[in-house]
Amino acid sequence: MGRDESVFCIGEDIGAFGGAFKATKGLLDQFGADRVIDTPIAESGIIGAAIGASLQGFRPVAEMQFSDFIVNGFNQVVTVAATTAYRWGIGVPIVIRLPSGAGLSGGPFHSKNPEVWFAHQPGLKVVCPATPADAKGLLIAAIRDPNPVMYFEHKKLYRSLKAEVPDGEYVVELGKARIAREGSDATIITYGGTVPMAVQVAEEIAAEGHGSVEVIDLRSLVPLDHEAIFTSIRKTNRALILHEDNITAGFGAEISALITEQAFESLDAPITRVAAFDAPVPFAPNLEAEVLPSKAELKEAVLGLLRY
């Protein structure tokens, strides 16, 4: 915002309050109410206003208070934002920030991981940062991108991760996966909120001498870094896809199909998926834990893959 006057923030309670997760804290004081706009509770209104302003040369960053509420603005995203480039040849350079994910006892309506709805819609980019540095670098790249970007920030990472962030202008190109941990015997492909769990499990398995597990952090689902996936699979010959979103028609299905189509010969074992059980995310902590992919479940699945 300091560098580019066309960037502004718009959303609910993002001004003086600094946003439900304090992501915009301090921006009102620094940039004023014209560029940090508090709105009524109107998700279609917010996204529509962002789209409209973007047609006039602005680069709005719209905040959904929780990613769950994107459903109230769904039409604006998939019908308007996603199709405008194709229909009009005009970019819609908006970023929609979506605090997403479960594990905090948010219940069915404050825990969703709705990334795959948007990955399926042509015309949208889908970004899921997993580290503080990426949260900065990918956000800047998203803001500068001429296309609409759905930017998923896993809520659990807000509080559980602390790390240095590069100073100054730091851009992480969209569509380039990151090897979160190098390994040679199996690959966990994941993104967003489950990256830390994957790394922990890989470390434990290494420490226990069961094998060397590579972890790929996709960073973005659209664009998807196919090459990073295939290169790793050709090296390790074993693939596991992990995500917190529920399993059926989740993004794991897409990656699994891609590997089967394009790297089948490299596989020494069936592709494994670890993801949430197909249910709304329940409220009670013990029920929620039942539904979400757990560390123990992941570890067992990786060990099974290594033994296959």
Next chain:
Amino acid sequence: MFYIQMTTDQLLFAYTNMLRAREFDNALINLYRQSKIVGGVYSQIGNEATSVGTSMALGDGDIIFPMHRDNGAHFVRGMTAQEMAINFLFRKGAMTRGTDGTGHFADPKRGIYGNVSHLGAMVPVAAGVALAQKMKKTKNVVINYIGDGGSSVGEVHEGLMMASVMNLPFILIIENNQYAYSTPVAHQTHNPKYSDRAIGYGIPGVTVDGTDLEAVFAATSTAVERARVGNGPTLIESVTMRMRGHAEHDGGEYVPKEQIIEWQKKDPVLKTRALLLKNKIKEQEIVLLETQIKQEIDAAVAYANQLPPPDPSEARRGVFI
């Protein structure tokens, strides 16, 4: 409400563009009957005074979001008959490259943004374009058109909410043409006076006779002036009649014949023609204009119709910028 008398030049300009809209409509209906057009033909017959009168109240730099019966507004803002025909028949050279049909194209240089099919979806977007005008301090005004049916969509409320709470230079024209597909206004809303909705947003709301060019022009001019000086949005309900079926596939049998006969007496094109005569424009001059416009439109549609379709390579291009 005060009444602005239009100058003779303005009346002639209005009539010319109303004729363009009417003849373009007739030409598309003809093509439809010959199965020479893909997609629906949504006639705007009966709406010419509204689309032309509202858009004439705007100036350079102002912006419109037309609906499917607002071709008159496209013509007022300078679209040529040939461009319109190429777009509507999505031939090679169409502004959407053939990716989208009817009036969904955008021509930002002329201040025209297109629609999506989803009724009401463009209201928040138009509010956003108005927000941009406020942020850039341009003094430009944005008009969004919506129907009596489309007005029921939730996004219309959210868009108006945003425009009113932020005091944006925004005008919503509700074209109340008595029907939404087969649904009469009585089944669409418990309060058929659409302009009453403005009260809920704390903005002015007016109802005008949408077949009366000068009344429409006057109401819109007032709203434009208000918006330009920073006094925020206005809701204008323009009462008209959809004179044909929803689209040409629809015979509109559900519309009572007497209702059509009643509204035929208020045909906006004929009413404007009478206004020209009253303003001492000669009958021969009017007939000459009518002949010219019909030729212009027929030639444009014939020209577009013989153009090739878009190149197949267009289908896989342009999903992202």
